[in-house]
Amino acid sequence: MFDYDFMQNAFIAGGIVALLAGIVGYFLVLRGQTFAGHALSHVGFAGATGAALIGLSPMGGLLAVTLLGGIAMGMLGERLQGSDIAIGTVLSLSLGLGMLFLHFYTSYATQATALLFGNVLGVSSETLWMLGSLALGSLLALACIARPLLFASLQPELAEAKGVSLRRLSVLFLAIVALATAECVQIVGVLLVFTLMVGPGASALQLTSRLGLGVLLAAVLALAECWLGITLAYYTDWPTSFWITTLSALAYLLAVLYRRRPAFLRSVAH
Amino acid sequence: MDALSLHQLTVRYHQRTVLQHVSLNIAQGQFVGVLGPNGAGKTTLMRTILGLIPPAAGSISVLGAPCRRGNPAIGYMPQLRSSLLHQRLRGWDFVAGACNGHRWGLPLLGKAAAREVDWALDTVGASSLAQRPLQELSGGERQRLLLAQALLGHPGLLLLDEPLISLDPRHQHGVITLVREVQQQLGIAVLFSAHELNPLLGAIDQVLYLGHGQAALGTVDEVITSPVLSRLYGAPIEVVRQNGRIFVMSGEVDIEKEEHCHDV
Numbered sequence: 003m004f005d006y007d008f009m010q011n012a013f014i015a016g017g018i019v020a021l022l023a024g025i026v027g028y029f030l031v032l033r034g035q036t037f038a039g040h041a042l043s044h045v046g047f048a049g050a051t052g053a054a055l056i057g058l059s060p061m062g063g064l065l066a067v068t069l070l071g072g073i074a075m076g077m078l079g080e081r082l083q084g085s086d087i088a089i090g091t092v093l094s095l096s097l098g099l100g101m102l103f104l105h106f107y108t109s110y111a112t113q114a115t116a117l118l119f120g121n122v123l124g125v126s127s128e129t130l131w132m133l134g135s136l137a138l139g140s141l142l143a144l145a146c147i148a149r150p151l152l153f154a155s156l157q158p159e160l161a162e163a164k165g166v167s168l169r170r171l172s173v174l175f176l177a178i179v180a181l182a183t184a185e186c187v188q189i190v191g192v193l194l195v196f197t198l199m200v201g202p203g204a205s206a207l208q209l210t211s212r213l214g215l216g217v218l219l220a221a222v223l224a225l226a227e228c229w230l231g232i233t234l235a236y237y238t239d240w241p242t243s244f245w246i247t248t249l250s251a252l253a254y255l256l257a258v259l260y261r262r263r264p265a266f267l268r269s270v271a272h
Numbered sequence: 273m274d275a276l277s278l279h280q281l282t283v284r285y286h287q288r289t290v291l292q293h294v295s296l297n298i299a300q301g302q303f304v305g306v307l308g309p310n311g312a313g314k315t316t317l318m319r320t321i322l323g324l325i326p327p328a329a330g331s332i333s334v335l336g337a338p339c340r341r342g343n344p345a346i347g348y349m350p351q352l353r354s355s356l357l358h359q360r361l362r363g364w365d366f367v368a369g370a371c372n373g374h375r376w377g378l379p380l381l382g383k384a385a386a387r388e389v390d391w392a393l394d395t396v397g398a399s400s401l402a403q404r405p406l407q408e409l410s411g412g413e414r415q416r417l418l419l420a421q422a423l424l425g426h427p428g429l430l431l432l433d434e435p436l437i438s439l440d441p442r443h444q445h446g447v448i449t450l451v452r453e454v455q456q457q458l459g460i461a462v463l464f465s466a467h468e469l470n471p472l473l474g475a476i477d478q479v480l481y482l483g484h485g486q487a488a489l490g491t492v493d494e495v496i497t498s499p500v501l502s503r504l505y506g507a508p509i510e511v512v513r514q515n516g517r518i519f520v521m522s523g524e525v526d527i528e529k530e531e532h533c534h535d536v
Contacts, residue, residue, distance in 0.1 A: 032361070148377070148378050149375055149377050149378060149379040150374055150375070150376065152373070152379045153370055153373025154373075156356075156359070156361070156366055156369045156370075157369065157370060157421070158353075159348075159350035159351075160348055160370060160421070160422075162324060163319075163322040163323075163324060163341065163342070163346075163350075164342050164370070165342030166373065207361075211360055211362035211365070211405040212365060213361060213365040213369075213379070216361075
């Protein structure tokens with residue numbers, strides 16, 4: 003399977019994106035902002051199709067618009083908390099706009115499918131470099147803000163009293179989420195970003211209550227789901243995105259069952 | 273030195289005057305119950321002391337220093353957030369998240385910081401609780417962890433915002449006893465806001481009663497009187513003492529009970 007260049011590229015791209023998505027996603031779940039992450043990818047769809055329509059790079063449009071969306075959400079901050087309807091409206095409006103742009107830009111139906119459902123087998127070597135450097139930058143930025151981010155996520159009022167700027171953190175974090183989202187779109191597409199961003203983090207929080215172990219587990223799960231998904235796609239010829247979503251859902255189901263296992267299955271040490 | 277002094281303090285919040293020309297001094301080592309009707313400014317006062325709301329006039333000093341945001345001499349326990357009820361993270365990581373939490377970088381604790389977290393958990397008797405996820409703890413157990421978090425950095429003044437909210441009477445008693453023990457052991461001043469006076473009777477040294485932009489500080493016998501409370505409520509108030517309990521009545525209505533019911 004690794005004889006083919008496109009399979010090698012798929013594994014490298016999947017690996018980079020999964021690590022980033024798993025780690026960023028863990029914090030997204032911890033903060034209870036998963037729906038915001040989901041919405042960002044849809045906003046990106048309008049950006050990508052809009053860019054294609056005016057002759058620019060769809061990836062560039064996707065990146066720019068998700069980033070702007072993330073920063074705007076961060077600025078709105080607390081006011082956005084729990085406003086599912088506002089987020090959902092923007093989300094569907096973005097998909098609608100994307101549809102309109104595609105309507106005018108008729109020549110390219112495969113492009114639309116790739117944006118919506120991902121196309122990990124079509125990743126070029128140049129894209130790999132871009133994915134790698136963006137992921138590295140995002141993870142470094144996350145490492146810089148991780149401590150106050152954790153504090154602000156768990157105890158916002160106390161963090162504020164201790165001098166943490168909640169809004170600045172929220173903007174920075176959602177900008178990182180936006181970059182991670184744009185990367186995920188390359189693998190699983192706009193519609194399925196949730197599966198790679200939120201699935202592993204949510205499973206990790208079911209499996210362990212330790213912070214460090216949880217972050218590690220989220221990254222490992224995302225990586226395993228992504229690589230196994232690509233492998234299964236190779237042997238079955240079914241879409242990669244289908245396999246990744248299935249594995250992600252399965253992992254979450256098993257994690258919940260594990261947490262709710264009956265007492266006699268729990269170790270004595272616990 | 274006083275733990276807290278307010279000098280001619282005026283606080284406005286959302287175009288409303290919450291406190292007007294309030295001056296008072298709270299000595300170190302005092303356990304003070306903060307009471308008053310809903311909207312009297314209990315939380316606002318705490319946020320002003322923390323430096324989150326700038327005073328419109330007057331000044332505050334905490335342990336002799338002017339108040340500023342991020343003052344490590346103040347420990348703070350905000351009102352419980354409902355999101356914590358579903359938090360899967362274990363107590364230890366939750367408490368440790370507040371340790372130097374304002375600094376940039378990875379949330380890795382050095383030896384000294386980890387010892388500080390262990391000390392705080394040990395002080396409130398929550399060392400073994402801290403291994404369990406927050407989600408699986410009872411309300412009283414969760415308050416223990418929040419108190420431990422407020423003790424990080426060995427503050428000289430502790431602000432506890434409604435620690436009794438949504439606890440049953442037995443757990444309320446447990447929390448008050450714990451705070452009293454910790455407060456005496458460390459010799460620090462505590463402001464403890466609450467809806468009802470009666471659970472606090474016997475534990476607190478002083479009452480700080482807020483209402484109508486004014487404040488009254490003193491022992492229970494000095495403050496919980498008809499003239500003082502009538503001034504703070506801006507309406508005639510009767511104080512009824514019965515079997516060691518105190519009822520604050522406006523006409524036929526027990527005011528504190530009413531307040532409490534509204535919130536639940």
